[in-house]
Amino acid sequence: MIENNNALAGKLPKTPYPELKKLQPLVGTWKITGDDLEAISDYEWMEGGFFLVHHFDLTQGNEHHKGVEYIGFDENTQTLRSRLMDIDGSNFSYTYEIEGHTMWYWFGDRGSGNYSKSTFSEDFTSYEGKWQWPTPDGSLGGFSFKAKKIN
Secondary structure, rough: OOOOOOOHOOOOOOOOHHHHHHHHHHHEEEEEEEOOEEEEEEEEEOOOOOOOEEEEEEEOEEEEEEEEEEEEEEEOOOOEEEEEEOOOOOOOEEEEEEEEOOOEEEOOOOOOEEEEEEEEEEOOOOEEEEEEOOOOOOOEEEEEEEEEEEO
């Protein structure tokens, strides 16, 4: 997500960008499991519909992550971008893309080598995917996961 849209003050749209509707399948509470992974993710629209708010609580191995992510439309890149803040001090940006039943989630910019790709079930009540990233030796790290909507 761009740092800010101060230059658009007074010119912001009165209704949310249509691209944001692609995030609708995420709305709800999800239980995520995988390779030594357990998480709860909750997505809800901020009043007004301009941002999807994602609260997460994740444990993988000995690491615990908990935080919030704000997902909106980035006017500069014309993409769905987010800002994620974690209790460990992380302040990361991500890019989302959902087309049909496929969801891409890139660390940083679209096309990054550090990403997850997931496929939703026909009724959008579950998805399966894999997260992967390049390692210093040139191989790929990663893990697989499954998510089920519980609310």
